[in-house]
Structure formats: structure tokens, C-alpha cells
Amino acid sequence: MFTLVPGAGADPSLADMTNETRPRVFIVDDHGLFRSGVRSELGDDVEVVGEAGDVPQAIERISATLPDVVLLDVHLPGGGGQAVVTALKQSHPQVCFLALSASDAPEDVIAVIRAGARGYVTKTISGAELVDAVHRVAAGDAVFSPRLAGFVLDAFATTAPPGPQAPPDDPELDQLTMREREVLRLIARGYTYKEIARELFISIKTVETHVSSVLRKLQLSTRHQLARWATERRLA
Amino acid sequence: MPPGPAARPEDGPWPGRRHFGRGPRHFGHWHQSGPLRRAREDRLVGGVAAGLAARMGRDVTTVRIIIVVAAVLSGGFFAAAYVVAWMLIPMEGAQGNIAGKAMTDRRGLALAAGYGSLLIILRILFSVFSVGWLSSFIWPVAIAGAGLILIWRNAGQDEQAMVQNLVQPVAGLTTKSRRTGFVIRLTVAVILLAGGVATLQRAHENIALLKPLAGVALLISAIVVLLGPWWLRIARDLVVERQARVRAEERADIATRVHDSVLQTLALIQRRADQPQQVIALARAQERELRSWLFDGRPPGSIDGQARTLASGIRLIQQEVEALYGGAVEAVTVGDCALDDDLAALLAAAREATVNAVKWSGAPVVSLFAEVEPAEVSVFVRDRGKGFDPAAVPGDRKGLAESVRARMARHGGTANVRSAPGEGTEVSLSMRSPAGYKVIRPGQESTAGGQAR
Numbered sequence: 156m157f158t159l160v161p162g163a164g165a166d167p168s169l170a171d172m173t174n175e176t177r178p179r180v181f182i183v184d185d186h187g188l189f190r191s192g193v194r195s196e197l198g199d200d201v202e203v204v205g206e207a208g209d210v211p212q213a214i215e216r217i218s219a220t221l222p223d224v225v226l227l228d229v230h231l232p233g234g235g236g237q238a239v240v241t242a243l244k245q246s247h248p249q250v251c252f253l254a255l256s257a258s259d260a261p262e263d264v265i266a267v268i269r270a271g272a273r274g275y276v277t278k279t280i281s282g283a284e285l286v287d288a289v290h291r292v293a294a295g296d297a298v299f300s301p302r303l304a305g306f307v308l309d310a311f312a313t314t315a316p317p318g319p320q321a322p323p324d325d326p327e328l329d330q331l332t333m334r335e336r337e338v339l340r341l342i343a344r345g346y347t348y349k350e351i352a353r354e355l356f357i358s359i360k361t362v363e364t365h366v367s368s369v370l371r372k373l374q375l376s377t378r379h380q381l382a383r384w385a386t387e388r389r390l391a
Numbered sequence: 392m393p394p395g396p397a398a399r400p401e402d403g404p405w406p407g408r409r410h411f412g413r414g415p416r417h418f419g420h421w422h423q424s425g426p427l428r429r430a431r432e433d434r435l436v437g438g439v440a441a442g443l444a445a446r447m448g449r450d451v452t453t454v455r456i457i458i459v460v461a462a463v464l465s466g467g468f469f470a471a472a473y474v475v476a477w478m479l480i481p482m483e484g485a486q487g488n489i490a491g492k493a494m495t496d497r498r499g500l501a502l503a504a505g506y507g508s509l510l511i512i513l514r515i516l517f518s519v520f521s522v523g524w525l526s527s528f529i530w531p532v533a534i535a536g537a538g539l540i541l542i543w544r545n546a547g548q549d550e551q552a553m554v555q556n557l558v559q560p561v562a563g564l565t566t567k568s569r570r571t572g573f574v575i576r577l578t579v580a581v582i583l584l585a586g587g588v589a590t591l592q593r594a595h596e597n598i599a600l601l602k603p604l605a606g607v608a609l610l611i612s613a614i615v616v617l618l619g620p621w622w623l624r625i626a627r628d629l630v631v632e633r634q635a636r637v638r639a640e641e642r643a644d645i646a647t648r649v650h651d652s653v654l655q656t657l658a659l660i661q662r663r664a665d666q667p668q669q670v671i672a673l674a675r676a677q678e679r680e681l682r683s684w685l686f687d688g689r690p691p692g693s694i695d696g697q698a699r700t701l702a703s704g705i706r707l708i709q710q711e712v713e714a715l716y717g718g719a720v721e722a723v724t725v726g727d728c729a730l731d732d733d734l735a736a737l738l739a740a741a742r743e744a745t746v747n748a749v750k751w752s753g754a755p756v757v758s759l760f761a762e763v764e765p766a767e768v769s770v771f772v773r774d775r776g777k778g779f780d781p782a783a784v785p786g787d788r789k790g791l792a793e794s795v796r797a798r799m800a801r802h803g804g805t806a807n808v809r810s811a812p813g814e815g816t817e818v819s820l821s822m823r824s825p826a827g828y829k830v831i832r833p834g835q836e837s838t839a840g841g842q843a844r
Contacts (some may be wrong), residue, residue, distance in 0.1 A: 301758060305723035308762070309832055312726060343723045344771045345758025380832070
């Protein structure tokens with residue numbers, strides 16, 4: 156979570172994208188004050204097309220406006236953030252979700268990611284970085300905060316056998332490659348994608364590919380811990 | 392302490408870019424898993440046993456007993472093998488072994504050869520007088536003796552002192568002051584020895600059971616009279632050396648603690664001289680800390696007693712640093728494990744690195760990342776602040792040099808600092824344990840790690 160000076164720290168590719176397309180953003184949070192705060196922080200780089208304060212409202216308005224990116228609070232009255240994602244994922248696959256959370260509990264974050272969100276950032280994120288994350292998600296990439304990277308490293312670290320419902324023909328879903336681990340470690344250490352690319356001598360595109368692949372595993376893997384984290388919240 | 396990057400000290404060579412990865416990088420005598428080295432600190436004689444023990448992760452005493460028993464059972468050949476190993480295995484932190492140096496020492500080689508040939512003549516004499524059992528000892532004695540001569544002449548200074556102690560009974564003849572005492576002892580020993588041998592000899596004719604016992608007693612007392620004072624001196628020297636080392640470490644520890652608490656606070660007070668309320672608050676907090684150290688024995692900056700696992704220690708650092716210094720710390724931990732002394736030192740070093748980053752870097756957020764793996768615990772402290780030139784740091788700045796690097800080294804860990812002006816700083820710390828760490832993962836019901844995060 157570092158302040159990026161727009162233009163100085165941002166990737167050239169992103170700068171181009173900013174000029175070409177302004178992503179249409181929808182904000183879902185039960186605190187009106189927070190919504191307006193985010194709206195002002197996003198500034199002119201994105202187009203805010205709507206807001207919602209609870210789950211039914213969010214489902215209705217997002218279906219109507221069809222934004223590119225939905226900024227989604229994890230803690231929502233009426234089922235939480237993942238209820239919104241679950242309801243819309245089938246009917247509107249083109250809408251991308253970026254989870255915003257003040258909580259650091261893995262069960263909150265993993266549940267909404269497994270429901271289909273393309274990334275997660277903490278609410279303390281700076282405005283410039285939030286804009287950066289929105290662009291990234293709009294372009295189809297994944298966004299990992301240092302803490303999410305830490306959760307994933309923990310969840311995929313154990314060599315415990317996967318759950319009984321695991322598809323036996325796809326064991327690669329339950330393991331991270333060495334490179335994916337390295338990328339996640341650097342994210343957890345506070346590196347940006349650009350810095351990771353420089354550190355590992357790979358392109359930014361390759362970093363994005365690795366992160367997307369981790370996101371896929373995170374959503375589809377049947378590892379016990381992930382399943383547990385994802386269900387724990389619903390039980391509570 | 393003036394503000395600015397210059398107050399972030401740095402010593403030692405600049406770590407290379409590739410070196411900064413996750414590869415094994417470590418030193419320290421009890422956390423070794425690299426090439427076999429003789430131990431510098433734990434050694435009794437040459438440090439071979441301690442080196443082997445550290446390498447295999449066994450207890451030093453066990454290894455020593457095995458070596459001594461093997462030496463006795465093999466009729467001395469294992470003792471000779473020990474001396475050869477002494478010559479061939481380099482001392483930790485040293486370049487090259489003794490054998491390499493000995494090859495260029497012509498005089499030493501000549502001495503060793505002369506000594507060896509003397510023993511071979513003795514062996515021939517023994518076989519002439521048919522004292523067969525003695526001649527079987529000649530070879531190991533020849534090898535060990537020649538080796539010791541070469542070690543004595545070619546080892547480092549501290550090792551030479553050690554060998555001098557070992558060869559004292561012989562070398563003692565050459566120094567005038569000790570000569571008289573030695574001659575007296577030698578005479579007594581020879582008389583006792585002769586008496587013992589004579590008694591043993593006569594036991595063949597007489598069947599009295601007590602006589603061989605008396606002979607053995609005489610033999611033993613001869614050995615004690617001859618070698619006793621020398622053994623005592625070795626034992627005393629070892630104790631003195633150990634005490635000196637403990638004192639030096641204590642001093643370094645106190646200096647580190649004072650730096651981490653008092654000097655850091657004084658620097659903060661200077662920086663906030665225009666905010667009287669803050670200065671008072673800082674001074675009060677420091678006074679409390681200092682009192683609890685002096686009178687209750689709780690060292691400042693320590694997490695002893697407050698945290699029982701690594702992850703909770705990291706969280707504690709995050710909270711304390713954010714509360715005291717006002718910067719944001721983003722802490723992420725992967726895995727967890729119980730704290731031991733070494734890991735507590737790792738946390739203290741991590742705390743100091745975090746405090747440094749919050750105070751001097753100017754970055755709004757500092758990243759603190761800790762990962763526990765079965766073989767290694769690593770911590771990374773990263774900021775995107777102004778950075779500094781590690782080569783341009785004055786030598787009297789203690790923060791990184793003492794509180795981070797030296798502290799890690801004392802506990803057998805490593806510390807690397809990567810920074811450049813304008814590019815931020817990353818301090819990476821790692822600690823290894825020969826026994827390994829028992830990793831606790833959050834969300835595993837088999838462990839008590841549920842509250843680990």
C-alpha cells in the first residue's frame with residue numbers, strides 16, 4: 156500500500172489505457188460516507204455510474220447499469236458481498252468485482268474471491284492505488300493485496316490431501332508453482348507488479364499471468380483450508 | 392542524531408542483487424548446514440567435534456564421547472584421524488585449511504619428518520626388545536605428533552595458544568621458569584611409574600591380589616602428578632575464555648538495548664522539539680521503559696513474555712511502532728511458530744528495522760512480512776522512502792550495524808540491507824534452526840493456530 160505518483164510510478168501501459176477508456180465503476184457499501192469518500196478519491200480517472208447500500212439494491216442497480224467494475228464491500232447487510240457476486244456472476248459474466256474490506260479475516264476475503272471477485276484490497280488503500288486496481292480489474296487482471304497474498308501462501312503451503320470432493324484429474328489446481336509462490340511472496344513483501352517484474356527479470360504481463368493463474372486456483376481449488384475459510388462465514 | 396538517511400547505519404559489503412533472493416544465506420556456528428567447518432567458539436581442542444555436531448544437528452558432548460571411545464578402541468588411530476581432520480577442515484570464517492599452509496612451511500615439515508623418523512627408530516627398538524604391544528601405538532602417535540607440530544606452526548593465533556597448551560609437558564622443558572617445577576614433577580612421576588611397573592611385574596610371581604591394584608594406583612598417580620597441573624590450566628583457561636566471551640556479549644547486548652530505546656527516543660525528541668506535548672509523552676514513555684528495565688529486569692524493545700508466537704510478535708511490533716512513531720505498518724505473516732531465544736532476537740531486530748524505516752524513510756507505509764518455513768524463518772522490512780547509500784554511512788551509527796546485523800549474527804542468523812537513494816530500503820532477516828521449526832498454519836484444527844492471525 157504505497158502512494159503512487161500518477162505518471163511517475165504507474166505503468167506506461169496503464170497510462171495508455173486511462174486515456175483510451177474510462178472504466179465505468181459501481182460502488183457498493185452500506186456507509187454513505189465511505190461511498191462518497193471513494194467517489195471523490197477515484198476522481199476523473201473513472202466514471203462512477205451508481206451506488207448501492209445493501210444486497211437487493213446492488214443486484215437490481217448493477218443489472219440495470221452494467222458497469223465494468225463493481226467496488227464491493229465484503230460486509231453488506233443481507234448476505235455479504237459474496238451474495239451480490241453469486242447472484243450476478245451467471246447472468247452478467249462481463250461485470251468484474253473488486254472486493255473492498257476493512258477486515259483482514261481470511262474467511263471474509265476468501266469467500267468473496269471464491270464467489271467470483273477478481274481481487275481484494277483493503278479500505279486503507281490510497282486513491283491512486285485504488286484507481287490502478289480498478290484499471291487492472293477492468294482489463295481482466297487480478298488484484299492481490301499483500302495480505303491476500305499471505306493468505307494464499309498459507310492456504311497452499313500445507314501438503315495436506317485435498318478434500319474428498321476433489322476432482323482427481325486436476326491436481327495442478329491444488330498446488331502453486333515455484334514462480335507463483337515467488338510472485339506472491341513479493342506481493343506480500345509490498346512490491347508492485349512493476350517491481351516484481353524487475354526483481355524476477357520477467358515482464359509485467361507475465362506477472363499478471365501468474366497472479367491470474369493464482370486467482371483461478373484460489374477460486375476452483377478444493378483445498379480444505381480454502382473451503383473451510385469460504386464456508387465458515389456463512390455458518391456464522 | 393541528525394535526521395536523514397545518514398542515521399541509518401550500514402556496514403559490510405553490499406549484497407548483490409541475486410544474493411537477495413531466497414537462497415540459503417547464513418553463518419554462525421550452531422545453525423550450520425553448509426560445508427563442514429571447525430567450530431570457533433564451542434571447541435575444546437580443535438573444534439572438529441563441535442563442527443561435526445553442528446553439521447549433523449547432534450549434541451556436542453555425544454559426538455565428543457563417541458570420538459574418545461573410538462580413539463581408545465581403535466588403539467589411537469582415531470586420535471590420529473582427529474588430528475588429520477583438524478588440519479584438513481578449515482576453521483569457520485577462515486580461508487583455507489591448515490594443511491594448505493603447512494605445505495609451504497619447510498621448517499615445520501622438516502621438524503615433523505624428524506619427529507616421525509625418531510618414532511620409527513623407537514618402533515624398531517621396541518620390536519628388538521619384543522615389547523610388541525607398545526609398537527602398535529607408534530603409528531597413531533607418529534601421525535598425531537607430526538600433525539600437531541604442523542598445526543602448532545601454521546594455525547591462527549588463538550589456535551596456536553590452544554596447541555601450546557596441549558604440548559605443554561614437552562614444550563615446558565624449553566622455558567626456564569617452569570623447568571624446575573617440571574623436573575621435580577618428572578622425577579616424582581618416574582619414581583612412581585617405576586614403582587608401579589615393578590609392582591605390576593612382581594604380580595606375576597606372587598599371587599597376592601592387592602599388588603596389581605597397588606601398581607595401577609601408582610601408575611595413575613604418576614600420570615596425575617605429571618599431567619595434573621597442565622589439565623588444571625587447560626580447564627581454567629577454558630573457563631576464563633568463556634567468561635570473557637559472555638561478558639563481551641552482554642556488553643554488546645546492553646549497547647543494543649540502549650540504542651533501541653534511549654537513543655531512539657532522544658533522536659525523536661530532537662526532531663519534535665517544537666511539539667512540547669509530544670516531547671513530554673515521549674520522555675515519560677521512555678522513563679517508564681527504562682525503569683522497568685533497571686528495576687524489573689524487563690529489557691526495552693523485547694517481546695519476551697508478551698508474545699508467544701512469531702505472528703503475534705509481528706503484530707505486537709506493528710501496534711507498538713504505529714502507536715509510538717505514528718507511521719503505518721502493514722504486517723503480513725505466512726505460517727507461525729513458537730518463539731525461542733533466537734526468534735525473539737529476530738523479532739527485536741525486525742522491530743528495530745521497522746522503527747528505522749518509519750522514522751527515517753519518509754514513506755507513508757512500511758511493509759513488514761514474516762514467513763515461517765520448516766527450515767527457516769524470514770522477515771522482510773520494506774519501505775518506499777528516500778533510501779540511503781549504504782557505503783556512505785558513518786561508522787558510529789549503531790542502528791543497523793549493532794541492533795540488526797550484530798544481533799542477528801550473535802544468534803546465528805543473517806541480515807541483509809538493500810537500499811539506494813530514492814529507491815527505498817529493504818532489510819531482510821533470516822534465522823535457521825538445525826532442529827527445524829514446527830509450522831503452525833491458521834485454520835488448521837490439528838494445531839492451536841486458530842488464533843495465530
